[in-house]
Amino acid sequence: MTVMGTNYQEMKNRASEKAGMLQEKPYVMVGTATCGRAAGALKILDTFKEQVQKHQVETEVIEVGCLGHCYAEPMVIVYKPGFPALCYGNVDEGIASRLVSDFLVGDDPCFEFAMAALEPNDFFPTFADYPRGVYEQKIVLEACGLIDPEEIDHYIAREGYSALVKTLATEPGVVVDEIRNSKLRGRGGAGFPTGRKWGICHDAKADVKYVICNADEGDPGAFMDRALLESNPHQLIEGLIIAGYAVGASQGYIYVRAEYPLAIERLRTALQQARDNGLLGDDILGSGFSFDIRIFKGSGAFVCGEETALIASIEGKPGIPSHRPPFPAVSGLRGKPTLIDNVKTLSYVPHIMRNGADWFKGIGTPESPGTAVFALAGKVVGTGLVEVPMGTSLRTLIYDVGNGIKDDKGFKAVQIGGPSGGCLPESALDLTIDFDSLQHAGAMMGSGGLVVLDEDDCMVEIARFFLEFTQNESCGKCTFCRLGTKQMLEILTDITKGQGKPEDLDLLWELAEDIKAGSLCGLGKTAPNPVLSTLRFFRDEYEVHIHEGRCPARKCKDLITYRIVAQKCSKLCDACIASCPVEAVFTRPDMLKEIDLEKCVKCDNCLVTCLPLYDAVEKVSPPVTVAVEGGSASE
Amino acid sequence: MELMEGELEQIQSAVGEVLEKFDADREQLLPILQAVQGRLGYLPREAMKMVAAAVEIPEVDVYSVGTFYNQFRLSPPGKNQIKVCMGTACHMTGGNIIMDSFERRLEIEEGETTKDREFSLERVACVGCCALAPVVLVNEEVEAKVRPTRVDGILLGLGKELPKKEARPEDKAQDSAVPRDVSTQEAGDAR
Amino acid sequence: MSNNNGNNNGNKDSNNTGSNIGGKGKMVTITIDDKKYEVPEGTRLLWAALENGVYIPHLCGIEEEEKPSAGCRLCFVEIEGFLNPTTSCTQPVKEGMIVRTRSKRIDRMVKNAFELLLSNHRLNCGKCAANGSCELQKIAKERGLKLRVSRMRKLDIEAPVDDSPENFSYDPAKCVLCGRCVWVDHNVAKVGAIGLVRRGMGRKVAAFGETTLAESNCTQCGECVQACPVGALAMKK
Incomplete structure (x- = not known):
């Protein structure tokens, strides 16, 4: 066995022993990634610690990352020898206390609160017994939520860093070939072949080379990179070291969004642990290969997801993209060959090195092998992070994995790929997902945000929202992106206010095409996609706004008014009056309520507050005009 | 923006301490500015000038960087920072309505600080809690599934005196001035 | 967003962009x-x-x-x-x-890029110091384009003219953000008085703290005025 092998084996033995010991007594795992914390996970964590203390049960309470079931946060896993490990969702302090007193002290696993068991057993179904589990196939998310991200041994016990050992015993060129053969494509957006990029950087002659992990996830609706960083940072670190070895780099960077403080904290801990174990730094595992990783905190600029802008940012300049070529793989950071890959892309690397390119190609589709990670959000029941093989249909993803549309509403569209992506209509639901099919349909894999829209969503407004986002994030350097997207935004805003002109739609289309072709960087080149796709599939909605001054989804504020339906309103209730911040809701002489449209600021409070029993507040479009002679409205 | 008495000295000593921890290198510019803001809450002009002198670049180049990135502020933040998420999921579930509600209650626009420097209101692109939309970050703590009616509750919890129900709109202006010994000078707007 | 879309021009060439310096010879x-x-x-x-x-x-x-x-x-x-x-x-x-x-495609792109720039430019050629020497006028003449905004929305810049320098003035509303003034300021005059600050629609040429030029470390050498292709930086009459 090589020196590296021996060094690793010692680590592995230590980790396995710890893992074995963990099984001997009860433990509680609390998901404390950002989304869990938002739902109150830290309180649950404290409750478990207190209760365990109070009841004097010997139990380890461990913080873990994200299991992906955001709709059920906070989530915990409770294990007790003799029982399968069980997962509980929507845990509150009461449930947490009961799990300690009834399950850990007593022997009642409280099945009434349980979601699923982690392994097959005779008592309770596992995740694999639900549709979501049937269609999901986890590679990069596999260990997320099941290991302590701040404990390197949890990762090592699951074969972590064994891919690095294997890599270090292989020629760099062969490592590049393995990635090339796997046909892995970049998960950051357009799906450029990762192996080809590695090859270019490997072949570039230079004294110094760099590898950078792009963790500047800025897509408003995607959070898988954050989840990966918070739940399994070592997987990424291992991938980045392998990339560094393959292309011949000695220094790596992880460029993380400043908005992800927890991810930065967990990464920092993980890097230190890797150094302490000789997996990072000088002469890694005795292989002679030296490599270190620094964290670079972004300062909030979406455009820094663009390779050249990201490099400018590390160099201490505004994040303004520059013309390519030269490509960073040839001349990047400080003018040296620089490989830049996304968090997800690098997270696949250890798995591919461990299991081989053929294994990876066996999953997904021939041209887009592997899995796709999506952040399911919007009007879908099962929001969260999901990982499915490429080639899964949108219908399966939304209706089986995501468990359908919330509140039994009608499906209208699915927005894929965030501000660079597009909206696809119902007719596209049977489309199978991969890089090329999505692009062909007018959307884009983007960073994997998938937002489900229902009948209450206005497509013009959604297009306007995304364009406003890119316009806000445009660096302002190039004419098409700075002024072109601004012109488009002005037009869309006019349309949502009922001030659109019939000829606007042609101008929108023409501008969109030119911005796509003429912009300097990827941000501008993809910015028109949300408009192009909604114009293509939902042109009628645009036309209704322009020609009838009406918003079919009753979303556009200027095209709606609120009203209280007298027949539904109750004399006994005045919840809406209390909810109104501007005293627009008043009581009529007959004790029913009405809205003074002149005062109404359309804040939605009364509609939200009105009891489902009455459901008396509604929105109407086109808006009702305010009568001249005072408070009441006429139609 | 005018500095208050003693503020200049405070800035100088804070920036001096930060600069000791970093190499005087252009590549350290972002980390330095982040550290300065970490100490002072914003990037005062005097601080940017000191940083420019230390890394030996024109002052305007530091200003370019300071005004390019969303994270940097050029005016002091409020004691309580409210950040409304405007990501896709939050937008769809009414993030803009939540923003409107805060703007109405605090009588400031997005990106501004109240005159008494008690509250500042910002938009953030996405905090990555889409399943809990709409979310608001209140002093970096996530408030999940915020309804418009929750806005008053959040502000009350932070000690904001809200106008009485009977109050006429024109009376509201005085309510935002919670007595504090800090001067009530104009707080400049961030971006 | 797309940060991996490799070769965006469709050419198979990923060489360095050549520089003109040292271009003599072959x-x-x-x-x-x-x-x-x-x-x-x-x-x-x-x-x-x-x-x-x-x-x-x-x-x-x-x-x-x-x-x-x-x-x-x-x-x-x-x-x-x-x-x-x-x-x-x-x-x-x-x-x-x-x-x-x-070509049809080029002509349309240039026409639209040109109108975009005009939509954000104070059009007052008659009274502009650059009348007759303006690059925008030259482009219009060469390509047969109109010097007015016809289809697009007018996006005016509300910013005062900076008259503070002795011999020249700066009108941000006429600036096309080409950055030539900043380049000569940094690389020819080597002063470092002006830069491209803020971003997106807020992007502009300004001195530190967006003060007037007279309040800044500008030496009023006038290099930037020479570099301006339009009438944003212009000599006083």
Whole structure:
């Protein structure tokens, strides 16, 4: 066995022993990634610690990352020898206390609160017994939520860093070939072949080379990179070291969004642990290969997801993209060959090195092998992070994995790929997902945000929202992106206010095409996609706004008014009056309520507050005009 | 923006301490500015000038960087920072309505600080809690599934005196001035 | 967002953008609009064309700059073998290169980029100091474009004219953000008084803290006025 092998084996033995010991007594795992914390996970964590203390049960309470079931946060896993490990969702302090007193002290696993068991057993179904589990196939998310991200041994016990050992015993060129053969494509957006990029950087002659992990996830609706960083940072670190070895780099960077403080904290801990174990730094595992990783905190600029802008940012300049070529793989950071890959892309690397390119190609589709990670959000029941093989249909993803549309509403569209992506209509639901099919349909894999829209969503407004986002994030350097997207935004805003002109739609289309072709960087080149796709599939909605001054989804504020339906309103209730911040809701002489449209600021409070029993507040479009002679409205 | 008495000295000593921890290198510019803001809450002009002198670049180049990135502020933040998420999921579930509600209650626009420097209101692109939309970050703590009616509750919890129900709109202006010994000078707007 | 979309021009070439410096020596033959020209190898196309009397619209190009800003998006040409129109300021010439400066696609892109710039430009040619020497007027004349905003929304800049320098003034509402003034300030005059600050629609040429030029460390050497292709920086009469 090589020196590296021996060094690793010692680590592995230590980790396995710890893992074995963990099984001997009860433990509680609390998901404390950002989304869990938002739902109150830290309180649950404290409750478990207190209760365990109070009841004097010997139990380890461990913080873990994200299991992906955001709709059920906070989530915990409770294990007790003799029982399968069980997962509980929507845990509150009461449930947490009961799990300690009834399950850990007593022997009642409280099945009434349980979601699923982690392994097959005779008592309770596992995740694999639900549709979501049937269609999901986890590679990069596999260990997320099941290991302590701040404990390197949890990762090592699951074969972590064994891919690095294997890599270090292989020629760099062969490592590049393995990635090339796997046909892995970049998960950051357009799906450029990762192996080809590695090859270019490997072949570039230079004294110094760099590898950078792009963790500047800025897509408003995607959070898988954050989840990966918070739940399994070592997987990424291992991938980045392998990339560094393959292309011949000695220094790596992880460029993380400043908005992800927890991810930065967990990464920092993980890097230190890797150094302490000789997996990072000088002469890694005795292989002679030296490599270190620094964290670079972004300062909030979406455009820094663009390779050249990201490099400018590390160099201490505004994040303004520059013309390519030269490509960073040839001349990047400080003018040296620089490989830049996304968090997800690098997270696949250890798995591919461990299991081989053929294994990876066996999953997904021939041209887009592997899995796709999506952040399911919007009007879908099962929001969260999901990982499915490429080639899964949108219908399966939304209706089986995501468990359908919330509140039994009608499906209208699915927005894929965030501000660079597009909206696809119902007719596209049977489309199978991969890089090329999505692009062909007018959307884009983007960073994997998938937002489900229902009948209450206005497509013009959604297009306007995304364009406003890119316009806000445009660096302002190039004419098409700075002024072109601004012109488009002005037009869309006019349309949502009922001030659109019939000829606007042609101008929108023409501008969109030119911005796509003429912009300097990827941000501008993809910015028109949300408009192009909604114009293509939902042109009628645009036309209704322009020609009838009406918003079919009753979303556009200027095209709606609120009203209280007298027949539904109750004399006994005045919840809406209390909810109104501007005293627009008043009581009529007959004790029913009405809205003074002149005062109404359309804040939605009364509609939200009105009891489902009455459901008396509604929105109407086109808006009702305010009568001249005072408070009441006429139609 | 005018500095208050003693503020200049405070800035100088804070920036001096930060600069000791970093190499005087252009590549350290972002980390330095982040550290300065970490100490002072914003990037005062005097601080940017000191940083420019230390890394030996024109002052305007530091200003370019300071005004390019969303994270940097050029005016002091409020004691309580409210950040409304405007990501896709939050937008769809009414993030803009939540923003409107805060703007109405605090009588400031997005990106501004109240005159008494008690509250500042910002938009953030996405905090990555889409399943809990709409979310608001209140002093970096996530408030999940915020309804418009929750806005008053959040502000009350932070000690904001809200106008009485009977109050006429024109009376509201005085309510935002919670007595504090800090001067009530104009707080400049961030971006 | 797309940060991996490799080669965006459809050409199989990922070489460094050549610089003009050191471009002397070997000559290559290129064809522009059906006429052949002998030009030094490695020169960038825009300058090779201008040198030979072929006009290509441009605002931000600086011949000496090794890394072209490529921000104005006006100098598009079609090159045989390339999928998409290419900015000529970034493209080094190569032996046998066949170039078209006009096509339906190019003309439309230039027309729209031009109207976009005008939509954000204070149009007052009659009273402008640059009347007659303005690059925007030249582009309009060369390409038969109108000097007015016809289809797009007018996006006026509300900013006062900075009259503080003794001999010249700066009108941000006329600035096309080409960045040439900032380049000469930093690289020729070596003063470092002005920069491109803020971003997106807020992007502008300004001094530290957005003060007037007289309050800044500007030496009023006037290099920036010479570099301005429009009337944003202009000598006082």
